[in-house]
Amino acid sequence: MAFQIEYWHWVVFGMLLIMAELVVPSFTIFWFGLGALLIAALLWLMPELGMSVQLVAWAVGSSLFALAWFKLLRPMMADRTKAGIAxxxxxxxxxxxxxxxxxxxxxxxxxxxxxxxxxxxxxxxxxxxxxxxxxxxxxxxxxxxxxxxxx
Structure with missing residues (x-):
């Protein structure tokens, strides 16, 4: 009997990573958790995906989420109030x-x-x-x- 990864395994893994962000406030682990949730949705839609495809998709998805945050979203959230500046x-x-x-x-x-x-x-x-x-x-x-x- 071979162990089969189900979509809910990725949901649990993703939620654990997102909750880990509360302990390690770096705002990078969050994107890996979001990538895991993306794979959960993908696996729910296509349950025949192999483990290697899941892992590659998770790495690529997580990297794209992190890249989007640091290059696109974060710069738009810059503090323009000049509070605390000399x-x-x-x-x-x-x-x-x-x-x-x-x-x-x-x-x-x-x-x-x-x-x-x-x-x-x-x-x-x-x-x-x-x-x-x-x-x-x-x-x-x-x-x-x-x-x-x-x-």
Whole structure:
């Protein structure tokens, strides 16, 4: 009596690999688990596949999943907030005034891309600005931006 690999063996193997990702947070084992689930579906559709074909398909499928993640999906998920980046990285960013400063209240500026984790900031400007004006960050003072009007 020869041992026959069934589709559910691949399901169990794939789920174990995916759960292993919780213990080893490298986000690479996950793709091998997904490859095993792909082989489970393939074996369910074509139960006569030989073991060597299954193993080659698993290696190729897992590699393609990992390649797709690292080359296509991961770059699209890049953090564009600039949170945690040094102050020099945000100097020169421009935003639009949404609340003009009127003493003793500071103005508010909104950025299209979050700056240091937030898209709205209080600001101080030496020259008069109105709602809708574009301003550029020249310095950061605590939780307040120092800006200048952009022409």
């Amino acid at each position: 102050r020099e990285a945000v100097l020169g960013e421009t935003g639009q005034v949404i609340l003009a400063p009127q003493p003793p209240r500071r103005g508010q500026v909104r950025f299209s891309t979050p700056v240091l984790g937030d898209d709205e900031w209080e600001f101080i400007c030496e020259e008069p600005v109105a709602i809708g004006d574009r301003v550029m960050i020249t310095e950061i003072s605590g939780n307040t931006l120092i800006v200048k009007k952009r022409g």
